[in-house]
Amino acid sequence: MLAQAAKNAGLKPLVIDLFADLDTQGCAEDFRQVKSLAEQDLAPAVDCFIERYAVTHAIYGSGFECYPESLYYLNNRLTILGNHPDVFARQLDKPAFFSTLDQLNIPYPELVFSMPEYADDWLLKPMQGQGGTGIKRYHADDETKEPVYWQKFQAGTPHSVLFLADGQQMQVIGFNRQWPVCLSETQEFVFSGVVNRCDLSDVHKAVITDWLEQMVPAFRLKGLNSLDFIHADDCGYVLEINPRPSASMQLYDQDLLSRHIQACLGRNSVAYCAAWRDYHSAYQVVYADHDLTIPDRFEWPDWCMDLPKPGNMCRAGQPLCSIIAHQKNSRSVVEQLRTKQQLIISKLEGYDRHGIYSQR
Known part of the structure; x- marks a missing residue:
């Protein structure tokens, strides 16, 4: 999400991510996949980007709730564009x-x-x-x-x-x-x-x-x-x-x-600016209902995001992908989400937990 938003804003995102999904890689100028957001896993990726790109600022997304101390590390190395670690910790x-x-x-x-x-x-x-x-x-x-x-x-x-x-x-x-x-x-x-x-x-x-x-x-x-x-x-x-x-x-x-x-950065950007779309938009996470290896050459629909790499094992209860829908009213947009989710589930039903397709 943040990588796409950064690219849309004309920036060149350097991404550190747990999943390094396909669309994130496609948006990123460069990326590093890490095992966790703990400092020992985060530090080598941060060091690499600072050395290679002389990066000075960082924006963080979800995941630091379990590693708030890592935000203090980031704050010592880079200028954080977001809530200060003390502010973040106070919410926890x-x-x-x-x-x-x-x-x-x-x-x-x-x-x-x-x-x-x-x-x-x-x-x-x-x-x-x-x-x-x-x-x-x-x-x-x-x-x-x-x-x-x-x-x-x-x-x-x-x-x-x-x-x-x-x-x-x-x-x-x-x-x-x-x-x-x-x-x-x-x-x-x-x-x-x-x-x-x-x-x-x-x-x-x-x-x-x-x-x-x-x-x-x-x-x-x-x-x-x-x-x-x-x-x-x-x-x-x-x-x-x-x-x-x-x-x-x-x-x-x-x-x-x-x-x-x-x-x-302290610049005046909270003055009123209309943000509504003239249509209703909705976002949904699709969770795996059983263990599944993502098949090779699986064709994801264009409206899917956060796409896992082929060969990745997605455990039951883990996010499989995300979908977005747009309609003229809330009821229609939620119904469209359900339809799209069912299409994804149906496309994957023919594959076993090893990602191998079998006729049933």
């Missing part, structure tokens, strides 16, 4: 994050940081997570090895709002409706898709906008960020801030990456 410090919401009188679902006495309607959430991974319904016999917290399940419709900030001021880019997918008993609320429209009233949007106008200076947020929230019974409840460019940025016409860069 859930006691501090929700304490700030209390001070701002911004509502969120009830939560605790010690094991609840009863398991009724509690969710178990990792302190450091992204895209809903690791969130599950809590059972009294659950064992927890990683740092976690417990939050009451809040029924309602998941939403997000994409916004641009400069540390003090902000502009809403767009309100979105999201939906999760249950991949297993321990992955019950994984991010599945997003559409750049929602049914929130102007009054409700104004309330969320007011929250953001308080949260941006409180957390000193910069660049593109997104706020996840639940809407139910005419009320909104904050879930978390994603302090980095999110997948929903692909659903808007603007050159948002250039505006992200300008905002991070």
